[in-house]
Amino acid sequence: MWKIYWRRLKRNKLALSGLSIILFLTILAIFAPLLTPYNPLEQNLLARLSSPSKEHWFGTDDLGRDVFSRIIYGTRISLTVGFVAIGIAIIIGTIIGLISGYFAKKIDLILMRFVDIMLCFPAFFLILMVIAFLEPNIYNVMIVIGLTSWPGLARLVRGECLSIKEREFISAAKILGLSTIRILFVHILPNVLAPVLVSATLGVGSAILIESGLSFLGLGVQPPTPSWGNILTSGKDYIYLAWWLSVFPGLAILITVLAYNLLGEGLRDIFDPRTFEG
Amino acid sequence: MDEKILEIRNLSVEYYRRKRVIPAVRNVSLEINENETLGIVGESGCGKSTLALAILRLINLNEGKITSGEILFRETDNGKRPSAGEAGITENKDILKLSEEELEKIRGGKIAMVFQDPFTSLNPVIRIGEQIAEVIRIHQLSIIHPPSPLLRFAKQSGRDCGGRANYQLPIKEKVIQILKQVMIAEPERVYNSYPHQLSGGMQQRVMIGMAISTRPKIIIADEPTTALDVTTQKEILELLKFLRKELSMSIVLITHNFGIICEYTDRVIVMYAGEIIEEGEVKKIFSLPLHPYTQALIRSLPKKGEKPSRLSAIPGQVPDMLSLPPGCKFNPRCEKRMNICLSNEPKLLLVNQRKVSCFLYN
């Protein structure tokens, strides 16, 4: 099964380009210490706000720190937040969606109304409120983004689950006397995984965007730890003086989110059963 | 009676899937006579539905194409009124060479189709009456029976002089008449119904109504009763049989059900792996099938009232069109296999007034 998907992935240029950018970014994040010419925290007050040059590819910021090194290290934050937050969302969303879809009736009614309420709130506003009460740091940011991103996934999983539980192989599993847990996780879950993966991939992009937004507002990753969001913040005051401080982190965000969206859209085509060729 | 109305010569259709070629129909030649019911029978993937689609050039070009052959449709030109003693001018048109415009006139006009699942063929948000009326309107000019002068006038002047009501009235009457023709008991109610308000059998009647609304010469019915219950199935087949006589059409009945073939067709074509393997009069084929496949298949059917301890089954699987064996395509499952079957492909030859493609008879 997955072999077929892999073959189709290899032929899908959209997904492939997204995937290669993401892999490239991941390598950057992992090998950041080896790839960066400077320590991202090292200040050099003599070289404040110097424009991009041979020494400083992306220039330096107001404290003379190398922007290139800071952006590379920022990749670590962004990718980690994206993965962990969406990981949390997948776990919660899938479990709630499966339960809601499989048991239907009252449980479904209650859970789905809760999902509706969650979806009614603008997520960003909710996150802001929660972070305002908690201490703003990377862990809280990840958890809060995760806790607010699951409702869409839950609804998706529920929908899939509703149609899959009517299939005959689920009846067959019941007739074999299998436990409900086994039916849910061995028989239904693998069949909903494909759309979840698509949605989650797109979700990683938006989680990265939210994290950047929070850091930009000073509610996310705290300086001096570099994150794309807070590099942007430091650039905002010098936007006329030092364009590189805003443009490069902005580009980094753009490319990353774009890559995830490309991959997500590509995966959607790949998993589309209508184009499935057996 | 025995005049050919449609002749297919050496038709081949291929489908493409991931750079692999599926030879869905291979070198098929057949003819359809006037006023006959021709049965095409075979299992899934044997090419019978593809053949039907190809006749009207309905093969999706993204999936495959007609690679060779001719489909000659004999058309009697009704525009020129035949004078006494002189038959209408007839003309053989190759459907595969027609322009889209000319094709539209034949497709759904002179040759109509009825599909397996009426529900997906009907538009769910348009009332039945309107859907049939639309078919009539589209083919208005090519309707064969003499159009009334009033109708023609209404159509020409319909839009500018507010004659729309005038123009609609005869159409509605026509639709009701058609609904009556397909033996719908309450045509007025059905006229105003939406597809989902009708049973499957009713929907199929409506589809047949649409098909006959343009007075076609041929109706191609692709598994018209497979989605229906047995009792409804019989009603629909009886209806088709009745209409064929009434409107003197030809019907091509495509099915996998040998019972239907036996009871409702005059002549039958048996297909296997994209080819015709046997062709002949139904009675002859059922009383003395020649091809080992036809023999085995007829033998394997449980017969009403008979109670053998086992059925005589055909071994093996339905052929995989992506990896057909060399030689005769049926050879891996054939109990009368000879050496020659493994290497050479048999040709469809005339044997005892019918055609069979098997080396046993060469």
Added chain:
Amino acid sequence: MLLETKNLRKSFPIESKLLRQVIGRVIAVDNASLSLNKGQVLGLVGESGSGKTTLGKIVVGLIEPDSGEIFLQDKNIKNFTRKERAKKIQMVFQDPFASLNPRLSIGTILAEAIRTREQVIGNRQQVEKIKELLNLVGMPTNILSDYPHQFSGGQRQRIGIARALAMQPEIIIADEPVSSLDVSIQAQILNLLLDLKQKFSISYIFITHDLSIVTFLADYILVMYQGNIIEEGKPEEILTKPKDKYTEKLFNSLPKITCQIL
């Protein structure tokens, strides 16, 4: 008496589209009583909507009846746990494309059934068992790591039958097991079911709309119409002198292969 049902009744609510209020009930099965002996084949005939599939699902435990009782070997079915019931009654489904989980390999599908029956079983023993099952249904034994989509309809139906056999059931409910298969494959599967009946003296409830199949297979036939069993009897009796008008109509609708076969 292996299985007996008494006055089974099941209705489904009809909900209004807008507020999901129950505005009525449609009776799917009304007062259905049947009995099945060891080694017997019971044919359940009817058209779509006659309630035959619902009745089958009630017997196998997929649907709870509103009222009525089921006795399995003279004990009320309520005294059986799900697993105990699973070891007695299994089902073969209509659509071989839907009845196997597309994400599980053939080995996993069969192993799951075997492990439900015998909790403690070694890996090697398990593989042996799977191979034995595949042999029984006439499939090659080297397909354990293959997936359902690699097989044709008839082959999948064989795998589905193997799964049911893994539980060593006494009763198999076969719900239109050949109606979605190709004509040349149908006879193979019907023969397989008959062979298994002889080998393990399995009893079948054979649900179908196809009268020619049921008169050939069944020892006893029940005709259902709109939720009711309207006629029952031996195939010869029903075939030659049907008592009910509907049964007669049903039999007359069947296209006949009238020509003499030489």
